[in-house]
Amino acid sequence: MPATVVVGAQWGDEGKGKIVDLLAQHSDVVCRYQGGPNAGHTIVVGDETFKIRAAPSGVISGKVSVIGAGCVVDPEVLIDELDELDARGIDTSKVVVSGNAHLIMPWHIAIDQASERRLGKLQIGTTRRGIGPCYADKASRIGIRVQDVLDPKILRQKIEVALAEKNVWLERVYEVEGFDLDEVATRYEGYARTLRQIVGDTSLLVDEALTAGKDVLFEGAQATLLDLDHGTYPFVTSSNPIASGAATGIGIGPTRIDRVLGVAKAYVTRVGEGPFPSEIEGSNQERLRNLGGEFGTVTGRSRRCGWLDLVALRYAVRVNGLTSLALTKLDVLSDFDELPVCVAYRLRDGSQTPHFPAHQSDFHHATPVWETLAGWREAIDGAASRMELPEPARRYVEFVERELKVPVELVGVGAGRQHVLA
Ligand code: GDP
Ligand code: IMO
Ligand code: MG
Numbered sequence: 001m002p003a004t005v006v007v008g009a010q011w012g013d014e015g016k017g018k019i020v021d022l023l024a025q026h027s028d029v030v031c032r033y034q035g036g037p038n039a040g041h042t043i044v045v046g047d048e049t050f051k052i053r054a055a056p057s058g059v060i061s062g063k064v065s066v067i068g069a070g071c072v073v074d075p076e077v078l079i080d081e082l083d084e085l086d087a088r089g090i091d092t093s094k095v096v097v098s099g100n101a102h103l104i105m106p107w108h109i110a111i112d113q114a115s116e117r118r119l120g121k122l123q124i125g126t127t128r129r130g131i132g133p134c135y136a137d138k139a140s141r142i143g144i145r146v147q148d149v150l151d152p153k154i155l156r157q158k159i160e161v162a163l164a165e166k167n168v169w170l171e172r173v174y175e176v177e178g179f180d181l182d183e184v185a186t187r188y189e190g191y192a193r194t195l196r197q198i199v200g201d202t203s204l205l206v207d208e209a210l211t212a213g214k215d216v217l218f219e220g221a222q223a224t225l226l227d228l229d230h231g232t233y234p235f236v237t238s239s240n241p242i243a244s245g246a247a248t249g250i251g252i253g254p255t256r257i258d259r260v261l262g263v264a265k266a267y268v269t270r271v272g273e274g275p276f277p278s279e280i281e282g283s284n285q286e287r288l289r290n291l292g293g294e295f296g297t298v299t300g301r302s303r304r305c306g307w308l309d310l311v312a313l314r315y316a317v318r319v320n321g322l323t324s325l326a327l328t329k330l331d332v333l334s335d336f337d338e339l340p341v342c343v344a345y346r347l348r349d350g351s352q353t354p355h356f357p358a359h360q361s362d363f364h365h366a367t368p369v370w371e372t373l374a375g376w377r378e379a380i381d382g383a384a385s386r387m388e389l390p391e392p393a394r395r396y397v398e399f400v401e402r403e404l405k406v407p408v409e410l411v412g413v414g415a416g417r418q419h420v421l422a
Contacts, residue, residue, distance in 0.1 A: 008223025017041025030058025040297025070249025125272025235274025
């Protein structure tokens, strides 16, 4: 089973980085297929903590680490990240970036920030890293790609064309300062020195690795419900985190993918705006946030916390074709007597459904139908196998398997690499 996609099954921050890091130990290539520095993946190895935004999580184990065509690259963030990892003794020499990946330019960040400010109460709550505006330019076919920085003449020309429009937009619509052609061109020519060394034909590289029978991991950033087409639009990111995005984002056929592992927390968190049916009311939300350390890796924002939502997870099973699940952070639930789980939604007309609503306004008004499971109130981070978990914790995991009809292959009981029960 050489090709495995690891995909977030909720609204992000499920612990994908940790699971990818673990699986990377037995893999040859790790690929990021979408997103950019909006991602924040935390990997704990021994007493070292790494926070990764741009590179695939496999970089920590010195694996071939591919940044695919479907990603957007902020060269400053990527280069700083690689420099920092190098300084910490991590071998980053096997990072390869697709020449087709789009570059986040300074005006993308400025527009992301200004448009969120302009939206006021209607804002999406983006990470303000320029993700949406960069993907918008890609779709409008006016983006600047990694391969464009390799030729200073082409780069300068493209920046000039872009600025002619972006500066008018920034100054007249958003009333903020525009950018200077020479300053931006010189800065990006500087980045080209590093990018030239790491650019490669990533579609071919992955195809050859798969053909040679190597183990390849495809790492999604963000998650199913943040997917541009299948998530809770408009409160989504601007790319396709779902599993099929791995094929388009890397440039391989969908028939090459063997397994799809969904990563879900044993509860749910969400950063940014948008409806969230199983969001906890009252003091237990803050209690769970503190117990789980639920503060954003990229922005430091408090993550909204909810009880496990099986309607949303059922949807993730469907749109990703999940073959198994990793259930992370089960240890965080050890402090509660009872654990509500959302098993269905009650809709506005009073009916109940096990399915994720197809229409935004139905989802907006959906309220959870709860089933309450017993808690266990004892630490579980020392368990060495699923059999060693207290019975209510085992039942919690089995309940998820039964409801979703998907095996839970891995259970997370702590942040470290060793804290995963197979
Ligand atoms: P990602 O974006 O999906 O990679 O997830 P983040 O790194 O943003 O957030 C997950 C957080 O939970 C990180 O701080 C991880 O170190 C931590 N974590 C991952 N798995 C577990 C687990 O099973 N138990 C606990 N207590 N923490 C975990
Ligand atoms: P990882 O990979 C959680 C959310 C933002 C916002 C929406 C759009 O660490 O799981 P964007 O900046 O992408 O245009 O913001 O998506 N968001 C994330 N939430 N984890 C992430 O990444 C996220 N990346 C984006 O909070 O609601
Ligand atoms: Mg994260």
